[in-house]
Amino acid sequence: MSEKFVSRRNLEFLLYETHGVERLSSLAYYEDHTRETYQLVLDTAQKLARELLYPYLGEMDKKAPYLESGSVKVHPVVKNMMKEWGEGGWIGASMPYEVGGQQLPSMVSTACNFIFAAANFSSTGFPLLTSGAAHLVLSFGSEDMKETYIPRMLAGEWQGTMALTEPQAGSSLSDIVTRAEPTDQGYYKIRGQKIFISAGDHDGAENVIHMMIAKIKGAPPGVKGISLFLVPKKRITTDGSLESNDVTVATVYHKLGYRGCPITQLSLGENDDCRGYLVGEANKGLSYMFQMMNEARLGVGMQATAIASAAYYTALEYARERPQGRKPSGKDATLPQIPIIEHADVRRMLLFQRAVVEGSLSLILQCCMYADLARQRDDEQGERHALLLDILTPVAKAYPSETGIMSVSQGLQILGGYGYCQEFPLEQYYRDIRIHAIHEGTTGIQAMDLLGRKVLYKEGKALKLYFEELQASINSAAPISELKPYSDRLKDAVEAIRKVTMGRIEVAMKGNIEAFLADASLYLEMFGLVTIAWQWLVQGAAAQKGLDGNCSANDKEFYQGKLHTMKYFFHYELPKIQGLAARLMEDDSLTLNMSEDLFRD
């Protein structure tokens, strides 16, 4: 089995050479950090991943969580992991010093989480949810709440969750029915059901803190009546001890993959004794929750990329070592077989995997850069970066998830029959990654978010900024002769998506909102391809810069490999927008103008 799951060289290339994380040190929040800190942090993350996470990849899959006497048992190593994440400062890595955080740029903490997820994706559900939940408390909770919960969460003692979905309300959050009844004791009585709650209960943590949406009695219908509550599994008594808060685990789901982390169904207030504490103002819960959801969406894109990275390195190692067949031009059976990496089709599959992994990771880090800049500036530049992050979040969630699935599938394919068997981790990666197109908003939901909300937002301001970013990259690359053909191709692609967007908006302006959005998923797919092409051009420019400098023989190979992968993307992937554009320019409402009866047979 391959021992490599990420490329440190590539992470450094993206952080320092492509996206220039060191620029962030000019902002007060990050001023203590230098490249040396970052390197040290990455070293430590790699050590943890290598020693504690990767060794349990298969075992946590095989020994899946189960329900026993009303509580969820996870693999015993989860307890150690929580401790390490807590003690190492990983959960609060990007949070402010005053709450015990490290004030690391999210670019760097995300790079570390990427290493963790590539080593053992399931294990990262625990700290990432805790981190997101703690950040939510930090942003919108009372001082008392912050003091009570954040330190324990950051220490890895208490698990955080995001409790949104209900049996009748998955994609449609406006339909939640979990009720919160006010009392005169400063808390609300919660009653309802939540399903698909990741890390919703487990014995690797002392307590579980659910960030839960619910409706206060008498609240307006729909999303405007949603409030955010903090609902602990165990509440704190006046003497500081913990007592049951009437949160019951009804089910642990048996899943295709992602088996190391329990996904649970919870019953709240079966004995009318579940207390929830309002976070922020009543009826503003969904807008608060979007902070955690958006972080989680980027997190999902990162995790999908990480699984695809691990799959890529396993397939690459196999392709280098497995002899099979000969070149079409030299079929002499008396000569030895060649390693399959020499076959054009295997290289195509490897290049696809690499292009997806490195293109996606570049986009994720680009988004983190926007987030890091947006959070620390409240001027026009801050707004600019916030808008760019907004419009790219659905893309950074959906492209790595959807294309990551195909990428892992190609890795499995490279291993042939062995890829289908449990001796290699490919079959687990294939099962694990499939969740990412579903949770934190399905691909269809991301598509509606992109076309129906973000593209139109503020009269297209975010879209305009996005095009400006791409144009700037095109302008930088065009004078470099090696990159000119690719900056030209990106320019054409930008023209194509601009035209398609205008076409779609014309449909919207005719008032036909259904037709406008009917092919939103195809639009998202096209948008993703153009966006990743942009990220490849940016990487190509950085690689060319590296090549033109004084570089080692190893670096030269690395940069040339980068340029080759960039070319792969432009020659094999980007052309897929042609078929998508052709469809998106049609306006026939084919999927809408069909009676449901026509599915009868």
Add this chain to the structure above:
Amino acid sequence: MSEKFVSRRNLEFLLYETHGVERLSSLAYYEDHTRETYQLVLDTAQKLARELLYPYLGEMDKKAPYLESGSVKVHPVVKNMMKEWGEGGWIGASMPYEVGGQQLPSMVSTACNFIFAAANFSSTGFPLLTSGAAHLVLSFGSEDMKETYIPRMLAGEWQGTMALTEPQAGSSLSDIVTRAEPTDQGYYKIRGQKIFISAGDHDGAENVIHMMIAKIKGAPPGVKGISLFLVPKKRITTDGSLESNDVTVATVYHKLGYRGCPITQLSLGENDDCRGYLVGEANKGLSYMFQMMNEARLGVGMQATAIASAAYYTALEYARERPQGRKPSGKDATLPQIPIIEHADVRRMLLFQRAVVEGSLSLILQCCMYADLARQRDDEQGERHALLLDILTPVAKAYPSETGIMSVSQGLQILGGYGYCQEFPLEQYYRDIRIHAIHEGTTGIQAMDLLGRKVLYKEGKALKLYFEELQASINSAAPISELKPYSDRLKDAVEAIRKVTMGRIEVAMKGNIEAFLADASLYLEMFGLVTIAWQWLVQGAAAQKGLDGNCSANDKEFYQGKLHTMKYFFHYELPKIQGLAARLMEDDSLTLNMSEDLFRD
């Protein structure tokens, strides 16, 4: 859970209205059969599928085969299944009366196998391999061999297998090293290892008959030295009893899916006592084996389509019953939620599933029609149909396998979080179908077969005939006003692939065989899209004919649904050839001109 896994209405539409199976009755071999026989046969198949196969779909997945005291234990129901397949005449359905067959057209026996595989794919490994192995004995075995083995195989008492792959020889069969040493006893002594042998051993059958390739001592190197042997697990002693033949099961693989059927590693002749019986002439084994391989490739395409069919009907039922969200134009949260089938994006996914399933099945049956005609005529028409079957076999194997994976994935997506959990069969379908792009020749191998062999074969004669078939369908559809836009689109697509093919052949003529084949997989993908578009046009014409006739209200809905799905294919799927053609017209050897070192990082 959905109780529907195939559409009988659709099977009848394809058999009778689209491909006119009844025409075959004019040939002597099939003359006893009429539509009434076929209907009866389909009824019986459905009953067997419903009562014996479907109920064990999940259980055979959960209770996977295991090795105990050197032999493989399968789910006990497999024994009953073997008996039913034997007694019902299913294993020999298409074989001649004189060996106990039914002389059914393969179109009809394939339709039945499709029903079986949709009900429980894993279970169909047993009879299909037995049928293929028996057919191989019938075609190339001695009279004695036929008498000894075929009746027991057709009765389901003895399992048949296809034993090709070895640890060092998967895709590259020229590298097999299993040895056959002649004796003066009329048999050969076999020694070697075979891996990934489906149904290679199990306690649901009394004996296992391996159709095995091996090399006779001193044979020429490569494929020209491959001979075909019949190697029984237990050989027949002079008194007619069975004794061990020194065939040992080394491993039962633990797999992602396809868990109901054991895939085994076999050791042959560990005690120097494994006897093999030569089939046909020495050193001609691979050409014989191609009969079974080609049947198996069509079988794989059929099985992939069957799993995709079951996934489609489960997703369709779920989409009709699951309320979630509201139309973009009417978001009033006080109104009830709508069934998700009303969302455009869900319909798009359902139409994709349906278009893949019905398009693939139509192609499979088209191929069966060619096979049925080719087998019973030795004139020019016979050769014509044989060539058409040849060129379409890699397409009929690869398109349903590759696109079937995506189709099942979309079905899983429609179920959202539930699709990822084991309460619904989607996650099993998703695991099961993944094998089909691998076994019986990976997609990459099919692509080389299509472009490197079939397209060039006999100076392009098969390709010419293929284009003629498409042109004939275009000519038939063009005068029908409802179909004209689609026959035009197909005409353009044929032009596009013709141009791409010429471009590729020009590269080949320059002598650069590596460059010619480098993107064979993309060529296969494009060829598949054009071929399925053709099958949809043919179905569209049949549906339009049905609509123009005197049809019931149900039929009218069915035909309209067909036409709608045809339109979906032409508007959403066929445009994908644009990006493929753009790449295939380039000649830069991008994957070839890359040093392996550039993958280092």
